[in-house]
Amino acid sequence: MNTPTNRRSLERGEIDTFNHVASGVLGRVRLVKTNILPPAADGMTIGRFVFLRGDRIQDRSTTLLAHELVHVRQFAELGVMKFLIAYLGAYVKNLYSLRNHHAAYLAIPLEVEARREAARWAQQQRNGGRDGATVDGASH
Numbered sequence: 001m002n003t004p005t006n007r008r009s010l011e012r013g014e015i016d017t018f019n020h021v022a023s024g025v026l027g028r029v030r031l032v033k034t035n036i037l038p039p040a041a042d043g044m045t046i047g048r049f050v051f052l053r054g055d056r057i058q059d060r061s062t063t064l065l066a067h068e069l070v071h072v073r074q075f076a077e078l079g080v081m082k083f084l085i086a087y088l089g090a091y092v093k094n095l096y097s098l099r100n101h102h103a104a105y106l107a108i109p110l111e112v113e114a115r116r117e118a119a120r121w122a123q124q125q126r127n128g129g130r131d132g133a134t135v136d137g138a139s140h
């Protein structure tokens, strides 16, 4: 029987691949397939639960997952309440000053950090796992 997976843990290989987050944190992660997410979002993280749209739960080693896993680490460090207060507080403050949902979302410090760390991780993957040695201006 081949039932579709709607929920899974990270596999050993993924825990090794996503080396930008501590393996102790990754071991607790649960990926959950959902079709109920804010428009334009492919993923959303609450605590150790990473909600992914459609079949993205089957994707391995994507920058999307790398990004969401940074949020899992942030949740682990701050606790759920502190994360949500920091996240939503920054969003509301940004919305007040920027008057634009997308700009306000992008400027949330927890999002800035997740994008930066996921980009660094993706760059490292392209470099064959070697750290550092980023090439600015490289197109691929």
Ligand SMILES: [Zn+2]
Binding pocket: 067, 071, 111, 114
């Ligand atoms: Zn994010």
